[in-house]
Amino acid sequence: MCWMLSRLAKFDTLGSEVALQIKPELASIRQAREFLAGYFAPTQMVEAPFLAGQSRRRVWLKLEAELPTGSFKVRGALWGLGSRLKRGPVEEVIASSTGNHGAAVAWAAKLLGVRARIFLPAGCNPVKRGRIAALGAEIVDSGGTDLAAAFELAAEYAKRPGVYFLDDATDANLPAGPGTIGCEILEQQPDVGAIVVPMGDTALIRGIAAAVKQIAPRVRIIGVQAERAPAYYRSWKEDRVVGTETCDTIADGLATRTPAAENVRDVKELVDDVVLVSEDAMLRAIEILLVEEHVLAEPAGAASTAALLAGGAEFGDNVVLVVSGANISREILRRAVGAA
Numbered sequence: 001m002c003w004m005l006s007r008l009a010k011f012d013t014l015g016s017e018v019a020l021q022i023k024p025e026l027a028s029i030r031q032a033r034e035f036l037a038g039y040f041a042p043t044q045m046v047e048a049p050f051l052a053g054q055s056r057r058r059v060w061l062k063l064e065a066e067l068p069t070g071s072f073k074v075r076g077a078l079w080g081l082g083s084r085l086k087r088g089p090v091e092e093v094i095a096s097s098t099g100n101h102g103a104a105v106a107w108a109a110k111l112l113g114v115r116a117r118i119f120l121p122a123g124c125n126p127v128k129r130g131r132i133a134a135l136g137a138e139i140v141d142s143g144g145t146d147l148a149a150a151f152e153l154a155a156e157y158a159k160r161p162g163v164y165f166l167d168d169a170t171d172a173n174l175p176a177g178p179g180t181i182g183c184e185i186l187e188q189q190p191d192v193g194a195i196v197v198p199m200g201d202t203a204l205i206r207g208i209a210a211a212v213k214q215i216a217p218r219v220r221i222i223g224v225q226a227e228r229a230p231a232y233y234r235s236w237k238e239d240r241v242v243g244t245e246t247c248d249t250i251a252d253g254l255a256t257r258t259p260a261a262e263n264v265r266d267v268k269e270l271v272d273d274v275v276l277v278s279e280d281a282m283l284r285a286i287e288i289l290l291v292e293e294h295v296l297a298e299p300a301g302a303a304s305t306a307a308l309l310a311g312g313a314e315f316g317d318n319v320v321l322v323v324s325g326a327n328i329s330r331e332i333l334r335r336a337v338g339a340a
Contacts, residue, residue, distance in 0.1 A: 022210050022270070029179040029211050032079045036180060039078060039111070040067055043181075045188040045320065050292035055308055060189055060320045061295055062181065069131055071253075071301075071325030073104035073168070076177035076203055080166050081108045083173040090114050091162030096142075096150040098252040099128025100325050101168045101201075106137035117157070119150040125252055125298075127327045146247055148258055168203045169260050175207035182211030185320050186219075193316030194220040196304040198324045199232050199274065200254045202263045208322070209270035222313050223267065223274040224303040226254045226282070235264040236274045250279055250332055253300030253325060273313045281306035286328070286336035298328040 024032075043066045051059040064072035081093055092115040095105040102118035109116035116137035120129065121144050132139060140157075142150035151167070158165035168174055181204075185195060195212065197205040202223075209221040225233040229247035241264050247257040267274075277285075285302035288309075289295045297305070304321035307313065328336075 022214055023266070024176040024179055024207065024210050026211065026214050028173075028176040029183060029207070032075070032176040033180040033183060035079060035082055036075060036177065040074070042184045042188075043067060045185065048293050048321070050288065051305065051308065051321075055315070055319075057315060058318045059308065060192075061289075061293065062185060062320055062322045063295065064181070064322065064324050065296065065301065065326030069100070069103040069107050070327045071100040071104065072178055072181065072204060072322075073100045073325070074107055075180055076168055076171075076174040076207070077101065077104035077166065078108040078111070079177035080168075080171050080174040081105070081112055081114065081164075084164055084166070085112060085114075090164045092117060093164045093166050094119065094154050094157060095166050095168070096147060096154040097168075098147055098255055099125045099132070100253055100327060102137070103128055103131040103135065103327075105166055106132050106135035109137065110135050119154040119157070121146050121150050125327060125329050127329055128252075131327065146255060146257060169201040169256075169263065175203045175210065177207065178204045179207035179211040181322065182208040183215070186212065186216055189318065189320060191318050192219055192320050193318045194222055194314070195320045195322065196222045196224060196307055196315070197322045198251075198254060198300045198303040199223040199225050199267075200256050200300060202232055202267055204322070204324060205271060206263065206266050213270055220272040220314065220316065221270060222307065222315070223271050224307040225274065225276055226251045226299075226303065227276045227278050229255050229257065230276055231257050231259050232264070232267060233274045233276055235259045236267055236271065239268055240264070249299070251282055251299035251303060253298065254303060275307050275310070275313050277303055277306040277310060281310055283332075283336040285309065286333070289323070290337070295323060296326040296328065297323050298325050299332060301325045
């Protein structure tokens with residue numbers, strides 16, 4: 001288990017000391033895992049025989065859509081809100097989101113007895129919007145076409161007393177939640193050589209990479225962004241913050257255009273490679289996952305599969321693809337099934 005492996009975190013397989021400044025620390029990830037275990041079990045990791053045949057390597061899928069609200073986001077939202085409540089009461093928790101984080105915050109808030117208000121961009125995925133509404137959260141439409149306008153409205157609202165803005169891009173506690181995925185992967189498949197992770201606001205990859213690099217630094221962490229939303233890819237390549245004017249992609253979970261400087265630094269230090277995938281590649285990956293592997297994925301959740309099929313990175317012989325969510329709209333699903 002991860003808490004047992006934490007004793008080995010100071011040294012890699014060659015006995016050299018691993019940098020201890022990695023955040024979140026294993027102690028925090030261990031605490032998150034113990035807390036989250038009271039609400040849901042580890043997600044499955046299954047072999048993907050069709051993808052294995054296509055790529056000529058062993059391939060596993062880490063199925064985060066098994067979690068409540070259908071994405072990995074509940075790990076960070078529940079741990080982030082739970083950590084904040086330990087410091088004192090909260091009247092209302094808010095979030096800006098393209099959908100999955102908002103649903104996760106709404107779910108965590110309902111579970112922990114806190115009011116929730118979610119700020120959404122225009123044209124939000126109707127499946128994700130429906131999940132948020134069903135969980136009883138107040139929805140505020142920002143009017144903007146991407147997350148930036150929703151964030152600005154949420155930040156202004158957060159100035160009110162008793163309001164906690166749980167921002168998945170900047171919250172210090174939140175990445176320990178998705179960091180638990182890294183622990184689960186290493187336990188479920190100790191021989192893993194590479195883990196391929198979708199990159200939006202980067203809490204997912206920062207958490208997974210922090211856990212893995214402190215336990216098994218030999219494992220490569222490969223991030224995936226959409227070609228039409230490449231802000232963190234460009235920032236990683238240039239080792240500086242590089243924003244983009246737009247992030248118009250079908251993968252709303254990857255639609256980030258304003259990187260945070262601290263996140264760019266962490267991704268640069270922890271992530272071995274970052275690749276881009278096209279819209280068509282994600283649609284094709286959705287179709288392959290559904291038809292060949294019997295796994296439903298939204299575009300962001302299928303991005304890791306698209307990256308593997310496209311090549312362009314050193315994946316090694318044993319690779320885990322993180323399927324981060326399955327909240328796909330009917331429109332995108334119809335396009336994907338017709339993309340073969």
